[in-house]
Amino acid sequence: xxxxxxxxxxxxxxxxxxxxxxxxxxxxxxxxxxxxxxxxxxxxxxxxxxxxxxxxxxxxxxxxxxxxxxxxxxxxxxxxxxxxxxxxxxxxxxxxxxxxxxxxxxxxxxxxxxxxxxxxxxxxxxxxxxxxxxxxxxxxxxxxxxxxxxxxxxxxxxxxxxxxxxxxxxxxxxxxxxxxxxxxxxxxxxxxxxxxxxxxxxxxxxxxxxxxxxxxxxxxxxxxxxxxxxxxxxxxxxxxxxxxxxxxxxxxxxxxxxxxxxxxxxxxxxxxxxxxxxxxxxxxxxxxxxxxxxxxxxxxxxxxxxxxxxxxxxxxxxxxxxxxxxxxxxxxxxxxxxxxxxxxxxxxxxxxxxxxxxxxxxxxxxxxxxxxxxxxxxxxxxxxxxxxxxxxxxxxxxxxxxxxxxxxxxxxxxxxxxxxxxxxxxxxxxxxxxxxxxxxxxxxxxxxxxxxxxxxxxxxxxxxxxxxxxxxxxxxxxxxxx
Numbered sequence: 001x002x003x004x005x006x007x008x009x010x011x012x013x014x015x016x017x018x019x020x021x022x023x024x025x026x027x028x029x030x031x032x033x034x035x036x037x038x039x040x041x042x043x044x045x046x047x048x049x050x051x052x053x054x055x056x057x058x059x060x061x062x063x064x065x066x067x068x069x070x071x072x073x074x075x076x077x078x079x080x081x082x083x084x085x086x087x088x089x090x091x092x093x094x095x096x097x098x099x100x101x102x103x104x105x106x107x108x109x110x111x112x113x114x115x116x117x118x119x120x121x122x123x124x125x126x127x128x129x130x131x132x133x134x135x136x137x138x139x140x141x142x143x144x145x146x147x148x149x150x151x152x153x154x155x156x157x158x159x160x161x162x163x164x165x166x167x168x169x170x171x172x173x174x175x176x177x178x179x180x181x182x183x184x185x186x187x188x189x190x191x192x193x194x195x196x197x198x199x200x201x202x203x204x205x206x207x208x209x210x211x212x213x214x215x216x217x218x219x220x221x222x223x224x225x226x227x228x229x230x231x232x233x234x235x236x237x238x239x240x241x242x243x244x245x246x247x248x249x250x251x252x253x254x255x256x257x258x259x260x261x262x263x264x265x266x267x268x269x270x271x272x273x274x275x276x277x278x279x280x281x282x283x284x285x286x287x288x289x290x291x292x293x294x295x296x297x298x299x300x301x302x303x304x305x306x307x308x309x310x311x312x313x314x315x316x317x318x319x320x321x322x323x324x325x326x327x328x329x330x331x332x333x334x335x336x337x338x339x340x341x342x343x344x345x346x347x348x349x350x351x352x353x354x355x356x357x358x359x360x361x362x363x364x365x366x367x368x369x370x371x372x373x374x375x376x377x378x379x380x381x382x383x384x385x386x387x388x389x390x391x392x393x394x395x396x397x398x399x400x401x402x403x404x405x406x407x408x409x410x411x412x413x414x415x416x417x418x419x420x421x422x423x424x425x426x427x428x429x430x431x432x433x434x435x436x437x438x439x440x441x442x443x444x445x446x447x448x449x450x451x452x453x454x455x456x457x458x459x460x461x462x463x464x465x466x467x468x469x470x471x472x473x474x475x476x477x478x479x480x481x482x
Contacts, residue, residue, distance in 0.1 A: 013046040016079040023075055024068075031380065035357070036063055043091075049084040051076055054091040059363050061090045063356060066149060146204075146214055150197035156322055158315040161191055164306035168195045171277055172202035181268065181278035183300045185285050186308030187392065189347025192281040195308075196247045199279055203245050213240060214247040221253070221260040237263075241270040244277065251282040251300075255291030255446030265296050272299065283443075290410040290445030316341040316351050323355055330359045336374045343382050346390070354378055389432045389480050391443045397479055398425040401472065410445035423455035424473060430456050432480060 025033045039060060043052035053072070055061045065088050076083040152172075157165050164184050171182045182199075184192050200212050215223075220240075227236035240246060246267075254260045271278045282289060285307065286300040311319075320337045324330065332355070340354050361377045362369045375382065399406040402421040409422045422444065429440045430452065437449035444452070462469040 011044065011046060012080060013048060013051060014042060014044065016076060017042040017051075019079055020072070020075040024071075035360075036060060037068070040064065040088075043089070048080065048082055051083055051086045053086065053088050055088065056091065057360075057363060058090045059360055061088055063360070064088055066147070146197045146200045146212075147193075148201075150194045151201050152198045154322070155191065155194055155198055156315060156319045158312060158318065160309040160312055160315060161186075164191075164195060164308050167304050167306045168199050168279075169202070171279065172199045172206070174206040177275055177277055179304045180272060180276070181280055181300060181303040183286060183303060183305045184279070184281045184308060185283065185305070187310060187347065187390070188283065189349030190308045190311060191348055192308055193249055196249055196279055196281055200245065200247055203277070207244070210244040211242060212245045212247070213243045214249070216249045216253070217251045217264075218253045220248060220264065221257055224260055224263050233263075237267070240267050241274075243271070246271055246276070246278050248278075248280045251280050251292065252284065252289055252442060252446070255289065255442065261293050261296060265293065265299070268296070268299055278303075288407055288410055290407075290412070311345065311348050311351070313341060313345075316345070316348065319348055319351060320355055323352060327359060330362070330369070332358065332369050333371070335371050336369060339371060339374060340378070344378075350381070354381055357381075389428075391429045391433060391435060391440065394425050394428045394432065394476075394480065395443075397476055398428070401476060401479075412445070420469075423459050424469070424476070426452050426455035427459035427473070428476060428480070432477070 021037075024037050028037060040053050040055050043054050046052065055064060069086070069088065072086045072088075073083070076086055152165075152169060155161075155165060164186075167179075167182055168184070170178055171180070184195055186192050196214065200214050204210060204212060224233075224236060227233045254264060268278055268280075280300060286292075286297045286305060289297060317337065320341055324332055324337070336358065337355075340351060340358075344351050344354050358369060358374045358377050361367075362373065367373055395406050395409050398421050399409060402417075404418060404421060408418045409425055411418070413419070426440060426444060429435060429443070430437070433440075435443070437452045440452045441447040441449050459469065459473065463473060464470075
């Protein structure tokens, strides 16, 4: 097995693996890469079509399958188009490998019109129960990319998300469509994607022969552009418009993309006119999605809009309690669970990640989990959680300070009374969060990163020359930090 290093004498797959590792380190960050991805190695020899990767423990193998299976296939195919599958296995000295292959052409298939294939991740966890499948047809067939972990049974509900959960259950029920589209919005890591995948699973349970497609808005854009370049937009249109249930995640990423929005509009029109089901998610409500055409937002608002609010302490505790039931071999004291729930409040995803990290470290080191051990393992995470500020919080505080509407910060208005607070909010976002410039721009109505750079430089200049601006920034920083 190889883990990178000198590429001399490596096969094509070995050289590609070295590139993939480098790309993963850049995108995931050094800490996450070193913790989960660095121990992964390439199993050789490889035939150029089926890539095999190995990890030293089953816990790490499951984590990588759950979080990076699709990404690994994308990375390898970008370098070696002939790659057919990527399998991830556990390699122990005294046991046979535990293998799960992530492929783009699974043997069990669903009828959908011809198109560029999406990846099959339905087998990403060995414990996931197989789903009934339809008979084979003469058309190209693919299964929806649904995460087997994300079902209604595993979704923990409380007052912050109950409306969205009930709406999701209602839309997944068989029979006449009660409402469509369902638009789910909320902050990152609060459960939007979980609900969307759960809808897909429940719908397929009731209708095993249904055609379901789940994709991000970014993937929609990528596939549409690829279809235009290949002069095969008919297949792209047929694939999406032939769905019984279409799930589109992160709508905000098509803001400002006119050609993509044109096709998206016609697609959702066809879905709705045919009385089929449509679910869309975004990080904010329809009326706050600056850069998205008003006719699209009108269609979204015509259905049911449900929000997923920030998690409560009770919800975080309940999520951790449920996850521990699924980890029967892990002994985590109540004070450790309470510490994680209390001190990591930014998102449910980070709460689950913190628990996984503590359990993984204990498994790899053989140490007993107690409060001191957990605090040592989660040191950086806990320190970051203490001072973490979100862009949404910055926008809220800035709009209240300057007595303007929060939506004005996302709008195209250039009046000084709006433009200067917007620049200050961008400056604070750059200074007080870890978001990149493009990410900050997207959170401010889909603006370009150069606009953020200009805003940051302008406020830096004004703080040296304008007492009012400097005083406002100091007040806002103190308010946000407190």
